[in-house]
Amino acid sequence: MKKEMLYKDLARYYDLVYHWKDYGKESARIKKLIEKYKESDGNKLLDIACGTGQHLRYFKKYFHCTGIDINKEMLKIARKKVKKVIFKKADMKNFYLKKKFDCITCLFSAVGYLQTYDNLKKALMNFSKHLKSGGVLVLEPAFTRKNFKPGMAHLKTYEGKTIKIARINDSKLVKNCSAFDFHYLISDKNKIRYLKETHILGLFEVDKTLKLMEESGFKPKYIKNGLTDDRGVYFCVKK
Numbered sequence: 001m002k003k004e005m006l007y008k009d010l011a012r013y014y015d016l017v018y019h020w021k022d023y024g025k026e027s028a029r030i031k032k033l034i035e036k037y038k039e040s041d042g043n044k045l046l047d048i049a050c051g052t053g054q055h056l057r058y059f060k061k062y063f064h065c066t067g068i069d070i071n072k073e074m075l076k077i078a079r080k081k082v083k084k085v086i087f088k089k090a091d092m093k094n095f096y097l098k099k100k101f102d103c104i105t106c107l108f109s110a111v112g113y114l115q116t117y118d119n120l121k122k123a124l125m126n127f128s129k130h131l132k133s134g135g136v137l138v139l140e141p142a143f144t145r146k147n148f149k150p151g152m153a154h155l156k157t158y159e160g161k162t163i164k165i166a167r168i169n170d171s172k173l174v175k176n177c178s179a180f181d182f183h184y185l186i187s188d189k190n191k192i193r194y195l196k197e198t199h200i201l202g203l204f205e206v207d208k209t210l211k212l213m214e215e216s217g218f219k220p221k222y223i224k225n226g227l228t229d230d231r232g233v234y235f236c237v238k239k
């Protein structure tokens with residue numbers, strides 16, 4: 001599947017597929033940790049790969065927020081749902097926003113879509129350029145080679161009044177990436193459709209990621225007790 005298709009046809013079902021995810025609780029924990037690590041004075045936050053704006057719904061209570069994502073369908077939903085936040089279509093590798101932030105978040109494995117360490121380095125350098133000195137980057141990674149379990153099938157379901165969704169995915173190792181085929185059966189107003197998306201995410205090791213973060217001007221820390229599961233989370237202060 002071409003990159004532009006990612007999340008396109010399925011954007012409107014994203015929040016339903018992830019209805020089980022507690023964005024409010026995650027955002028509150030991130031806010032606490034930002035308070036602990038942040039050394040800059042302001043409260044400007046940039047959420048990179050913000051998707052449909054689920055974290056921004058909560059972050060906007062505490063911060064002056066901006067969200068960027070590569071996908072215009074996801075942004076369309078975010079703009080409609082989350083008011084008083086600036087949204088912009090941009091690629092995390094090369095965006096330029098003409099301003100600096102006190103906090104940058106990049107959550108729920110979005111960084112995995114960069115696939116290669118070269119791209120990860122480009123993105124981290126760019127994140128660093130957009131942070132004030134003493135500002136904080138919160139990055140929730142995708143799987144590492146160690147915690148990725150290829151071959152495991154997963155089922156997620158959603159059952160609403162007019163929309164019902166069943167999603168099954170497999171997972172395999174392709175070169176140094178995790179590849180997931182997501183098969184969707186969606187019943188929307190009694191019309192049933194089948195859709196398939198393939199997602200390919202880089203398997204970035206913790207040691208190498210920490211090294212790239214240091215080279216990009218951060219004092220990084222990896223916390224094993226993560227937000228979603230055992231993927232962990234990075235907290236980095238800009239030097």
Ligand SMILES: C[S@@+](CC[C@H](N)C(=O)[O-])C[C@H]1O[C@@H](n2cnc3c(N)ncnc32)[C@H](O)[C@@H]1O
Pocket residue numbers: 006007048049050051052053054055068069070071074090091092093106107108109110113114
């Ligand atoms: C798993 S979703 C996470 C969305 C959101 N952060 C959340 O927690 O729900 C991954 C997001 O990354 C975005 N994305 C993928 N590659 C990107 C890139 N190079 N630059 C910006 N966004 C990207 C996708 O469009 C998608 O919205």
